[in-house]
Amino acid sequence: MGLEDRDALAVLQAAFEDAAAPQSASQQLLNRFYTRWFALDSEVRDLFPPELASQRAAFGQAMHWVFGEFVAQRAQAPVAFLAQLGRDHRKYGVTQRHYDSMRQAWYSEMRSHFSDRWTPAVDDAAIQAVNLITGIMGGAADAENGPAWWDGTVLEHHRVSRDLAVVRLHLDRPMPYHPGQYVNVHVPQCPRRWRFLSPAMPPDPDGFIEFHVRSVLGGMVSNSIVAETRPGDRWRLSSPHGALEVDRDGGDVLMVAGSTGLAPLRALIMDLCRYGENPRVHLFFGARYPCELYDLRTLWEIAGSNPWLSVSPVSEYSSDPPWAADYPDVQPPRGLHVRQNGRLPEVVTKYGGWGDRQILICGGPAMVRATRDALLAKGAPPERIQHDPLH
Ligand SMILES: Cc1cc2nc3c(=O)[nH]c(=O)nc-3n(C[C@H](O)[C@H](O)[C@H](O)COP(=O)(O)OP(=O)(O)OC[C@H]3O[C@@H](n4cnc5c(N)ncnc54)[C@H](O)[C@@H]3O)c2cc1C
Ligand code: HEM
Numbered sequence: 001m002g003l004e005d006r007d008a009l010a011v012l013q014a015a016f017e018d019a020a021a022p023q024s025a026s027q028q029l030l031n032r033f034y035t036r037w038f039a040l041d042s043e044v045r046d047l048f049p050p051e052l053a054s055q056r057a058a059f060g061q062a063m064h065w066v067f068g069e070f071v072a073q074r075a076q077a078p079v080a081f082l083a084q085l086g087r088d089h090r091k092y093g094v095t096q097r098h099y100d101s102m103r104q105a106w107y108s109e110m111r112s113h114f115s116d117r118w119t120p121a122v123d124d125a126a127i128q129a130v131n132l133i134t135g136i137m138g139g140a141a142d143a144e145n146g147p148a149w150w151d152g153t154v155l156e157h158h159r160v161s162r163d164l165a166v167v168r169l170h171l172d173r174p175m176p177y178h179p180g181q182y183v184n185v186h187v188p189q190c191p192r193r194w195r196f197l198s199p200a201m202p203p204d205p206d207g208f209i210e211f212h213v214r215s216v217l218g219g220m221v222s223n224s225i226v227a228e229t230r231p232g233d234r235w236r237l238s239s240p241h242g243a244l245e246v247d248r249d250g251g252d253v254l255m256v257a258g259s260t261g262l263a264p265l266r267a268l269i270m271d272l273c274r275y276g277e278n279p280r281v282h283l284f285f286g287a288r289y290p291c292e293l294y295d296l297r298t299l300w301e302i303a304g305s306n307p308w309l310s311v312s313p314v315s316e317y318s319s320d321p322p323w324a325a326d327y328p329d330v331q332p333p334r335g336l337h338v339r340q341n342g343r344l345p346e347v348v349t350k351y352g353g354w355g356d357r358q359i360l361i362c363g364g365p366a367m368v369r370a371t372r373d374a375l376l377a378k379g380a381p382p383e384r385i386q387h388d389p390l391h
Helices: 006-014 025-040 053-071 076-092 096-117 120-143 220-228 259-272 296-305 322-326 344-349 365-377
Strands: 150-161 164-171 182-186 195-197 208-214 234-241 253-258 281-287 309-315 358-362
Touching: 006 053, 006 096, 006 120, 025 053, 025 096, 053 076, 053 120, 076 120, 076 182, 076 234, 096 120, 164 220, 208 220, 208 259, 253 259, 253 344, 253 365, 259 281, 259 296, 259 358, 259 365, 281 296, 281 344, 296 309, 309 344, 344 365, 358 365
Parallel strands: 253 281, 253 358, 281 309
Antiparallel strands: 150 164, 150 234, 164 208, 182 195, 182 234
């Protein structure tokens, strides 16, 4: 039966049920799987960053979803997902040999995890499923002729506020992506720690690219980029993902950007500038302090020559902290919309649910959740709201 045995597949799926919950049974299983794998193949450990918690969760959640699709006997979505994952895994230096050792470690660990519940039917399903998963990933990686990554040199690093940096690079060769997508980024200060960043401009045929980075409390890579990135640093970029888009025939648009969540929306707005006529776009750009509204000047310049764009700055606090004096140009020029005080979810929904708009929300996970919930509570239809995955 193997891959047609839905009961056996459901048994295997259940092992990854609570993969995201720390200390859960799934996490313990994943812990043992990685330990076994690294013992079996010492080379593979060096592909991963030192801390594995988020990796265990991502791997376990992917397994749970893929097995769920197998249980439902759906093939198209998991095949597409695994093929893309395999192509994306090339940047980590994954080879066929690693897939072989992974398969072996996974099978042995699952078998010992299930112990006397390991029936011949479960055995059959497990072997066929892990062969299929690694076969699709490895096969897609081998079949892909395009580059696994794009290297580039940092040209400028502007510390635009205490916790914010704008970084401009020139890539050795232009990278294709859609405006509004995010990419995986590797910086020399943090080996093997890839993070998602959203280009703040549309793809450029000459290879220029810009990122906006905010340091998060205790965050390793973001603090390093904001404080330590220097011109001349070599960055590696890979795997554009994400589906944020403005449908130019889909009616007027509401955009809500929290801090560097501005980046992908700015790329979409810049892309719209190519057209003479666009739907109306209303952008709320929010930060904690007025001085952190770091890119208002550009936004107002765009709005000045593109009447379809309006920009509403919002800050949580009405005045700047003492450290703002360390960063020049903290007073943005006067614009059409005066700055409002408050948190984005409350300020945006003061005007209703924006139910007639295409709604795009970008920012930290807490801000995106709160803004989405506030809009839904005011009647915005869920299918009109877009945001990136909340990793
Ligand atoms: C689709 C997507 C696009 C992104 N685009 C950008 C971008 O353009 N610019 C940018 O600055 N960041 C962006 N991020 C966030 C970025 O990928 C990193 O997660 C963030 O920089 C933290 O990484 P770190 O290594 O500093 O923190 P870590 O060392 O990974 O985490 C340290 C602590 O910070 C918390 N944390 C992680 N991310 C965030 C966050 N976003 N907000 C608040 N707390 C967090 C973690 O839960 C943890 O407690 C994006 C994230 C996603 C998922
Ligand atoms: C030879 C086998 C594999 C190797 C060596 C490998 C290695 C890696 C590495 C190094 C990372 C980055 C970790 C980080 O940045 O913290 C990663 C991420 C990830 N892996 Fe794998 N992996 C393998 C197989 C798989 C399989 C079979 C799956 C699931 C079906 C999977 C799912 C994921 C996911 C979801 C992520 C996070 C998203 C991403 O970075 O693309 N991996 N893997």
